Amino acid sequence: MSEPSNTPTQSNFIRDIMIADRESNKHGGTVRTRFPPEPNGYLHLGHAKSICLNFGLAAEFGGTTNLRFDDTNPAREEQEYVDSIIDNVRWLGFQWDKALFASDYFEQLYQWAVQLIKQGQAFVCDLPAEEMRKYRGTLTEPGTHSPYRDRSIEENLDLFARMRAGEFPDGARTLRAKIDMASPNLNMRDPVMYRILHAHHHRTGDDWCIYPMYDYAHGQSDSIEGITHSICTLEFEDHRPLYDWFVEQLGIHHPQQIEFDRLNLTYTVLSKRKLLQLVTEGHVRGWDDPRMPTLSGIRRRGYTPEALRSFCGVIGVGKTNGINELGLLEHYVREDLNKRVNRVMAVLRPVKVVIENYPDDTVELLEAVNNPEDAAAGSRTVPFSKVIYIEQDDFREVPPKQFYRLSPGKEVRLRWGFFITCTGVVKNDAGEVVELRATYDPASRGGNSPDGRKVKATIHWVSAAHAIDAEVRVYETLFSKENPNQVPEGGDFLDNINPNSLEVLTGCKLEPALVGSVPGDKVQFERLGYFCVDNDSTPGNLVFNRTVALRDSYAKIEKREQGK
RNA sequence: UCCCCGAUCGUCUAACGGUAGGACAGCGGCCUUUGGAGCCGUGAGUCGUGGUUCGAAUCCAUGUCGGGGAGCCA
Numbered sequence: 001m002s003e004p005s006n007t008p009t010q011s012n013f014i015r016d017i018m019i020a021d022r023e024s025n026k027h028g029g030t031v032r033t034r035f036p037p038e039p040n041g042y043l044h045l046g047h048a049k050s051i052c053l054n055f056g057l058a059a060e061f062g063g064t065t066n067l068r069f070d071d072t073n074p075a076r077e078e079q080e081y082v083d084s085i086i087d088n089v090r091w092l093g094f095q096w097d098k099a100l101f102a103s104d105y106f107e108q109l110y111q112w113a114v115q116l117i118k119q120g121q122a123f124v125c126d127l128p129a130e131e132m133r134k135y136r137g138t139l140t141e142p143g144t145h146s147p148y149r150d151r152s153i154e155e156n157l158d159l160f161a162r163m164r165a166g167e168f169p170d171g172a173r174t175l176r177a178k179i180d181m182a183s184p185n186l187n188m189r190d191p192v193m194y195r196i197l198h199a200h201h202h203r204t205g206d207d208w209c210i211y212p213m214y215d216y217a218h219g220q221s222d223s224i225e226g227i228t229h230s231i232c233t234l235e236f237e238d239h240r241p242l243y244d245w246f247v248e249q250l251g252i253h254h255p256q257q258i259e260f261d262r263l264n265l266t267y268t269v270l271s272k273r274k275l276l277q278l279v280t281e282g283h284v285r286g287w288d289d290p291r292m293p294t295l296s297g298i299r300r301r302g303y304t305p306e307a308l309r310s311f312c313g314v315i316g317v318g319k320t321n322g323i324n325e326l327g328l329l330e331h332y333v334r335e336d337l338n339k340r341v342n343r344v345m346a347v348l349r350p351v352k353v354v355i356e357n358y359p360d361d362t363v364e365l366l367e368a369v370n371n372p373e374d375a376a377a378g379s380r381t382v383p384f385s386k387v388i389y390i391e392q393d394d395f396r397e398v399p400p401k402q403f404y405r406l407s408p409g410k411e412v413r414l415r416w417g418f419f420i421t422c423t424g425v426v427k428n429d430a431g432e433v434v435e436l437r438a439t440y441d442p443a444s445r446g447g448n449s450p451d452g453r454k455v456k457a458t459i460h461w462v463s464a465a466h467a468i469d470a471e472v473r474v475y476e477t478l479f480s481k482e483n484p485n486q487v488p489e490g491g492d493f494l495d496n497i498n499p500n501s502l503e504v505l506t507g508c509k510l511e512p513a514l515v516g517s518v519p520g521d522k523v524q525f526e527r528l529g530y531f532c533v534d535n536d537s538t539p540g541n542l543v544f545n546r547t548v549a550l551r552d553s554y555a556k557i558e559k560r561e562q563g564k
Numbered sequence: 565u566c567c568c569c570g571a572u573c574g575u576c577u578a579a580c581g582g583u584a585g586g587a588c589a590g591c592g593g594c595c596u597u598u599g600g601a602g603c604c605g606u607g608a609g610u611c612g613u614g615g616u617u618c619g620a621a622u623c624c625a626u627g628u629c630g631g632g633g634a635g636c637c638a
Contacts, residue, residue: 010577010586038638073637129636136634140566143634174636184567186634195636214638238568238633259569261631266575272638314587316577318570321631325575328588338601373601404599413597447597458597527598554599 012317014053014231014258018061021256027228031063034227035089035096036070036218039081039202041272042287042294043088045308045329046263052312053260054231055094064097066225071103072217074201082202084287088295093305102212102221103203109212109220110164112250113175113193117156121249122193123149124159125176132174135181136189142182143189149178163196166209170196177216179245187242191215219243222255230255233262234319263315264323267477268293269484269493283497284478290534290545291478291501301475302522302532302547307336323483330548337522337530337547342370342377345415345460346525346544347509348472350389352464353436355420358386363465366446368416380513384417387464389509394459395436397425402557404456406436413458415526419444460526467509470542473534474503510542517542524550 022029033054037047058065067089071077086099116122125148127135137143151159160175162168175194183189193216198209219242222230237259247254263270269278270293278284278292287294290301298308310332315324345368364384371377390406399407406412411421424437443450447458478484480498487495514523521533529549537543 012577016580040638070638076637132636133634138566139634142566171636176636186567189634192636197636211636213636218638234569235632236638261570314576316587318577320570320576322576325588328576331588334600343598343600369597372596372598402599415597417597455597457599460598524598524600527600529600550598550600552599557599 010314010316012260013319014229014260014317015057015060017256017258018057018229021228022061027256030228031058031061032065032226032228033058033063033231034066034068034222034225036068036102036221036232037085038070038073038214039078039085040073040076041081041276042084042296044270044272044275044295045265045268045293045298046270047088048092048295048308049263049312049315049317050231050233051089051092051094052309053317055096056309056313057229057231063228065094066098066100066227067096068100068102068221068225070214070218070221071101071201071203072212072214074197074199074211077202079202084296088299091295091299091305092308098225100221100225101203102217103201105217105221105224106204106208106212108224109217112220113160113212113216114157116177116193116249117160117175118153119249120153121178122156122175123151123178124156124163125149125174125190125192126172127174129171132192136186137181139186145181146176146190149190160194163194163210164208166198168196170198172196175210177242177245179242185238185241187215187239188245191242215239215242216246219246219255219257220250220252223247223250223253226253227255230257232257232259234259234321259319260317261319261321264321265293265329266323266326266482267479267484268326269479274493277494278478281494283494290473291475293478300535301545302337302530303333304336304522307332310336326477333548334530334551337524339371339373341522341524341530343368343372343524343526344513345382345462345511346470346472346514346528346531347389347391347460347462347467348474348505348525348528349392350462350507350509351392351395351433351436353388353390353420353438353461355386355388355438355440356423357439360386362386363463364445366416382416382511382513383463383466384414385463385465388414388461389464389467390414390436390459390461392433394457395422395433397433400558400561402561403554405459406457411455413444413447413455414461415458416447417445417461418442418447419449419453419455460528462509462511464509466512468512468515468542469506470508470510470514470544472505472508472531472544472546474505474546476501476503508544514542522547 035054055065125146174192176190179188181189194210197211240257288296288300311329365381368382369379394405396407406422418440420438420440426435428434478501479496481496484493484496517533519533519535530547531544534543534545
């Protein structure tokens, strides 16, 4: 079996099908896919999986992918969503062959409906929604024929034309396929093809007052576009026989539908309905809130398309319905950022340190490496002076065992700077540490002592006189439960919202190299994590988002100790 | 109760009747001017029961468990 070039990191059953189809020349050896979102919400991580699959596979086999908006329901679709989707797909790094809309096919779809009526395979039904449900039967009992099922072709043609002409009010009639009311597959029990909806459509305006159901539009849209492999999620498995039926009766190109398991992630909800609810009820600051799993949100958070693509490539594709660990995604974010992003020092919760034996008005410029993973990133200078800030967390008056940062009498290294030894602690009336005293070893400039003396820890710092202030937003998962949908009787997913998902830190002290940062800039704050400049920043007031923390093995030790 | 789909380390995923492998997570170590990164090592799995076969994660039967299905939503 010959493997295509550009083999992805991992194969999957859909790819295997494409390889087999190419071998057997099933679709003339070509692959044409499509990504078919409904423009009724923002794209999220689950869509990223589908996008990577559709575009990735087509590209691998030398085929093309269309972006098609399945806009068959004017009630909930909007241009804003179309725009965001286009923007998101581009950002992810994919280029579509054509950008299309199911609404482009409304006339063709209508003509095909007429054809089915003429073939005696569709009829106009006057049953109100309530009644139609009764006639449909149940999961265990067959349905019964609509009393309108045997209308003549002429009458159906006339009625359908008048539906289109706007002669009837919303919900008065439907066009239904005539299939099998006894089918164990409910989708085959004379499903609705068209409903009357006097609604303004975001693209066709008021041209139509009847709109095709997704089930009637989707397969034919694929067919029109010559889609070979129509990839969709598992819940459409039961619909496949219906899609097959339509294209067979119509005698048109028959795309091959393949269903895969949608993405689930721990601590995350990936349902458009729930995401919309989070936005409209104000639980987050908008679709692009950095805590949201939307592509707009994670982009603002600082995730990269490269990391996302790696993640999607490695999670695999199957039909199992599992839940992926958020940690795996974060791993790929760190992996990507680690090699591309510059290091810089920032103190988020500052405590002042006065270096008693350092001259009062001297400033030294110390050289600091920008990225140990990338020699080409070069180096910069960092100002050092008598008063500096360090992280509150890096000092313990009474150090627990295995804590080897600063504590009274202990010596640590200031990154790219000097060794300092803590000589005193200044507290306020409440007993809180407000300032530390220290001495430094001038011979240790740059970070090494000529006498070969070792220190256990290296901590980051910022010169007080040179620091720039900033706001830093530290995020945790939006939900505190691995599976946010798991709730006790009577509760809902909102009960699992993590009250600590956003912590806003102000008065953070940044190294001066960060002046002039612009939204989207990404850096690593040494020892803390990856951060990016938020769009809320103004030239005088930088705002950073924590994209993801660095792995922290001391935190693990600490947790373990506390658990004892 | 009826139909469809699925079940492999903690999680996700490979195997296509012939040695159950990888990634993440975990654990141990090395290295380190980030308790970062990197490197090395290690524990951990075929849902149950029958059957077919020289040989079964894979094929068959059956049970169990999980997911989906009765919108004029997609």
